[in-house]
Amino acid sequence: MSVVFNQKGRCDICEQDVSFIARHEWFRDHLLCSNCGSIPRERALMRVIKQSYPHFANLRIHESSPAKRGVSVRLDRTCSDYSISQYFPQVALGQNDPATGHRCENLEALTFADNTFDIFVTQDVMEHVFNPEAAFKEIARVLRPGGAHIFTVPLVSKWSPTSLRASLGPDGQVIHHMEPQYHGNPIDDAGSLMTINWGYDIAAFITEKAKTPTIIMQIDDIESGIRAEFIEVVVSRKPR
Numbered sequence: 320m321s322v323v324f325n326q327k328g329r330c331d332i333c334e335q336d337v338s339f340i341a342r343h344e345w346f347r348d349h350l351l352c353s354n355c356g357s358i359p360r361e362r363a364l365m366r367v368i369k370q371s372y373p374h375f376a377n378l379r380i381h382e383s384s385p386a387k388r389g390v391s392v393r394l395d396r397t398c399s400d401y402s403i404s405q406y407f408p409q410v411a412l413g414q415n416d417p418a419t420g421h422r423c424e425n426l427e428a429l430t431f432a433d434n435t436f437d438i439f440v441t442q443d444v445m446e447h448v449f450n451p452e453a454a455f456k457e458i459a460r461v462l463r464p465g466g467a468h469i470f471t472v473p474l475v476s477k478w479s480p481t482s483l484r485a486s487l488g489p490d491g492q493v494i495h496h497m498e499p500q501y502h503g504n505p506i507d508d509a510g511s512l513m514t515i516n517w518g519y520d521i522a523a524f525i526t527e528k529a530k531t532p533t534i535i536m537q538i539d540d541i542e543s544g545i546r547a548e549f550i551e552v553v554v555s556r557k558p559r
Contacts (some may be wrong), residue, residue, distance in 0.1 A: 324350065328484045331365045332357045332383035332393050337551040346547035353365035359547040360471045361389035364442065366545065367552040378437035381461075382486050383426055394440070426454040431461040441470040441503065447511045449487050455555070462557040468531070473549040476518030485514045521553065531555040533542055 324341040350359050357365075368375055369391070372442035377488035379400040385391035394401045404424035407416045415422055424430060424440075439458050449453045458468045459507035476482060484497045493512070501510030525533040533555040533556045538545045 322360050326541055326544065328544055330355060330357065331362045331369065331391055331543055331545075335519075336544045339545075346511050347549055350544060352544060355388065355392070357389035359545050360550040360552075361442070362467065362543060363536075363545045363550045363552050364440075364471050365390050365393060365544070366538060366540075367536055367554060368438065368440075370465060371469065371554060372438060375438065379435070379463075380438040380440060381431075381436045382440040382442075383424065384441065386442060390440065390442065423456060426457060426485070428453070429457045429461055433460055434463045435461045437463055437466045439466070439468045439469070439470075441472075443471055445470060445472045445475065446517060447502070447515050448516050449485070449514055451515060451524070452528045455525050455531070459529040459531045459555070459557055460530070464557055464559040467554055467556040469552065469554050470519055471550070471552055472521070474517050474519060474521065474535070474551050475549065476516045479518050481518045481524065483514065484516055485512055489553075525553075529555065529558050 320342040322340055322342055323344060326339045328337065328339055330337050330352045333352065333557050335354045338353040340353055341349050341350040346359055348358060364509070376397045377399060381392055382391060382394065382403050383404055385403045404422040406425050407423045410416045410423035412423055412425055412428065426448055431439060439462055445451065445454065462468065484500065486494050487494065488494050500513040502513060503510055519535060522533040522535050525531060533553060534552060536552045
């Protein structure tokens with residue numbers, strides 16, 4: 320496929336002078352850094368982490384469901400106390416999956432102690448949880464005072480109210496309220512069911528339910544390869 324866009328600039332993740340190249344008009348998934356292969360929402364997330372916590376490399380950071388590129392790789396290489404987890408249905412919570420060695424955690428019922436992390440990172444995860452109130456409360460619980468949940472999530476509803484795409488019935492079976500939609504899952508070829516169409520009201524929801532004041536940051540910086548649809552970064556900070 321031929322190149323449809325090429326912009327020289329500097330990447331916030333690999334911190335190199337690069338070209339941002341797209342071979343498809345949907346920049347969110349296709350405007351790639353020529354050096355590290357990151358995409359716009361990942362570069363926006365890294366920018367916000369660096370601006371919010373300039374000494375992030377020395378902080379205790381946890382990421383749920385990390386990617387194999389971009390921010391996840393940068394944090395793993397740079398931070399002295401960076402940990403990760405995934406959710407494996409067949410593994411007990413808090414234990415390591417034998418195949419990958421990764422810790423099993425459910426965002427709705429984390430096994431970490433209170434006030435454990437300075438930064439909690441998720442990348443396009445919160446649109447896949449069935450109980451977002453529980454998940455945001457749990458993340459707030461494990462944050463240290465002054466710490467933050469910094470994350471990306473596609474705010475597809477924008478100014479319209481957030482709506483449920485799927486929920487769990489009393490018997491634990493999935494109830495679909497809209498046509499099922501799946502996103503890629505690094506540990507499951509079947510993909511992850513999208514359960515929520517979030518809007519900008521996500522900030523008010525988290526602030527009210529988790530008691531962590533929340534803001535939405537929108538960055539548009541083409542010379543840093545940060546331009547696309549649905550690349551907002553949400554920052555939910557635990558009061559000191």
